[in-house]
Amino acid sequence: MENSKAYNMLISQINATGRQKLDGYYPKIMEEIYDWERDEVEKIIWETFNNGDTDLSMFLPKLRNYNGVDALKKMLDKCNIPSANSLNIAETLYKETKQREYLDVFIKNYKANEKDYSVVSQLSYLPPDDDVLKLLEEIYINSNDDMVYDTAITGILYNKGIIKDLDDLNEIQKNIDIINKLSCPEKEQRKKFIEELENGQFTV
Amino acid sequence: MSAFEAMRSGDYDRMASYFDTSSPPNGAYFWSGDGVKEQAAVIAQANGGTIMEQTPGGQVFDGWKGLDTMYTEWGTGSALDRKPIWKALSYKYASEVTGNVTYVHPSNYVGGVWKNVEKPELIRRMRTGFVTSISEVYTDGE
Numbered sequence: 001m002e003n004s005k006a007y008n009m010l011i012s013q014i015n016a017t018g019r020q021k022l023d024g025y026y027p028k029i030m031e032e033i034y035d036w037e038r039d040e041v042e043k044i045i046w047e048t049f050n051n052g053d054t055d056l057s058m059f060l061p062k063l064r065n066y067n068g069v070d071a072l073k074k075m076l077d078k079c080n081i082p083s084a085n086s087l088n089i090a091e092t093l094y095k096e097t098k099q100r101e102y103l104d105v106f107i108k109n110y111k112a113n114e115k116d117y118s119v120v121s122q123l124s125y126l127p128p129d130d131d132v133l134k135l136l137e138e139i140y141i142n143s144n145d146d147m148v149y150d151t152a153i154t155g156i157l158y159n160k161g162i163i164k165d166l167d168d169l170n171e172i173q174k175n176i177d178i179i180n181k182l183s184c185p186e187k188e189q190r191k192k193f194i195e196e197l198e199n200g201q202f203t204v
Numbered sequence: 205m206s207a208f209e210a211m212r213s214g215d216y217d218r219m220a221s222y223f224d225t226s227s228p229p230n231g232a233y234f235w236s237g238d239g240v241k242e243q244a245a246v247i248a249q250a251n252g253g254t255i256m257e258q259t260p261g262g263q264v265f266d267g268w269k270g271l272d273t274m275y276t277e278w279g280t281g282s283a284l285d286r287k288p289i290w291k292a293l294s295y296k297y298a299s300e301v302t303g304n305v306t307y308v309h310p311s312n313y314v315g316g317v318w319k320n321v322e323k324p325e326l327i328r329r330m331r332t333g334f335v336t337s338i339s340e341v342y343t344d345g346e
Contacts (some may be wrong), residue, residue, distance in 0.1 A: 002315065009238045016246065018266055022290045023236050024316030054279055055316075084283025118291065121320040150331070151324045167314045169307070169338050172327060180331045 005156045007041060008033035013055075014048055024055050030062045034040045044067065049075070054085040057092040069096060079107040081105065082112035087122055094126060103131055114143065117151040124155025146183065150189065160197060166198060177204045212304040214283060216292035223261025225297040227254045232301035232323055235308045236315025243343050244308040258296040260340040265293055290322055294338070304337045 006029045013025050013181035032072050033041050042065045047178035050054045054075065059066030072089050090105035110119045113190065120139055126132045157163040157178065163171055172179075182193055196202035205213075226230065227233075231253030235244035235310035244255050257266040275286030294317050305326060307318065329335040 012238045019216070019290050019294060019317065020238075020241060021313075022287065022317040026238070026313055028312070043328070052278070052280070065257065083285070084279035084287050088279065117324055117331055118320040121324050125319065147324070147328060150328045152323070154327065162295035167319070169340060172323075173337065176280075176327075176330055180328065183328075183331060 001036070002036045002038060004032060005033075007037050010041065010044065014053065025058070027058060030059055037067065041042065046071075052085070054079075054088040057088045060092065061096050065165070069093070082109040082116070082119075087119065091122060091126065091172070098129070100131065102136060103147070110139065115145050115148065117145070117147045120148055120151040120155065124151065124158060125190070128159040128161075137194050140182075140203075141187055141194060150183050153179050156182075156197070213291070214288075216288050217295070219289070220261070220292040220296035223259075223264060223293070223296070225256055225259045225261040225293065225298070226300050227259065228252060230303035230305075232297070232305040234318060236318050237310045237313050237343060240308060240310070240343050247306075247308055247341060251306075256294065259297065259333075262293065262297065267288070284286065286313075291317070294321045295325060298322040299329070299330065301326070302334050304339060305335055306339045308339055308341045308343060310344050312344075317319060 006026065009026045010029050013020075013023075014118070022067055029041070033083050034185040045056050045059050046063065046066050049060060049071065057072060060066075060072050062068070072093055076086060076089045076093065079089065086105050087109055090102040093099070094102035102187065104122050106119060107155065110116065110123075113119075120136070123136060136152045136155040140149050140156060143152065154163060154166060154172065157168050157175060162178065163175055165171055182190070184193070193202060205218065207219050210216070210219035210222070233244050233248035233249065233253050233255045235241055235255060241255065241257065245258055248255050250257065255284040270290070271286060271289070275284050275289065277284040277286070279285060279287050298321070309315065309318070326335055326338060331337070
């Protein structure tokens with residue numbers, strides 16, 4: 001029997017190199033594999049994750065044959081900070097548990113390199129909530145790096161519901177004037193913008 | 205400091221600065237998805253553009269078979285982690301594009317490097333007027 005497309009994408013990405021490796025896994029693999037592939041896929045994910053491929057973290061809570069959440073917690077304890085691995089695991093565990101300690105992993109990674117806007121971007125993609133918004137606002141107001149506070153802006157707009165889908169390029173382009181106005185070098189002005197966004201007084 | 209010295213010291217942004225990853229105006233193509241690199245390369249070339257891997261600097265790293273054996277780890281944050289090397293190159297490529305840029309990907313998939321490295325820089329370049337628009341080409345024809 002021929003394997004599903006999702007199965008083939010999983011194997012291909014496990015063996016990927018270069019920029020393809022940076023691309024990450026197709027997120028709907030567990031939903032789109034065939035039922036008869038499931039045990040094998042779970043074993044592959046489990047073994048590959050335990051060999052250090054944390055790009056697979058998002059699949060661990062979906063495993064039926066293994067305690068994926070427990071494995072994520074154990075792996076996080078072994079991770080360097082800063083590292084992409086710690087962020088991948090913290091992202092998954094925060095989505096699963098909403099526990100503050102996993103947001104703290106984002107903070108530690110950001111503090112280790114306050115120019116690494118990709119940490120802020122990954123933070124922006126967490127499901128919107130008050131703690132994520134507060135953290136993005138703090139970064140936006142206090143950062144000295146325009147790339148970092150620019151990245152925080154889209155996350156704030158997503159958390160505020162002004163941008164509904166961060167992957168919708170039309171929506172981003174439609175809101176470029178708001179992004180442009182919020183992108184401001186003066187911290188006091190940025191603080192004022194946040195207050196205006198909070199009380200609904202912000203206008204372009 | 206040479207590119208090699210920058211690489212050895214872990215300063216990958218500086219390392220990337222030594223390589224030509226420039227694209228023609230309106231000719232920068234980005235891609236995500238399994239097997240999409242080749243499709244994106246064909247589409248880019250047919251339109252007088254380029255993907256990062258077709259630039260002179262991108263070719264050096266894309267064709268560097270020994271890179272994976274020199275930098276054996278991925279995402280660990282150690283001195284042997286090669287993920288930051290690719291991140292730095294992707295950022296360098298995005299930070300120089302102008303005009304209309306094109307993102308080639310399956311309609312149901314957006315890649316991690318696009319989301320967290322390339323797109324944020326393109327939004328900034330759009331905000332500052334260097335990028336005029338971002339178009340999408342779906343590889344599955346959706």
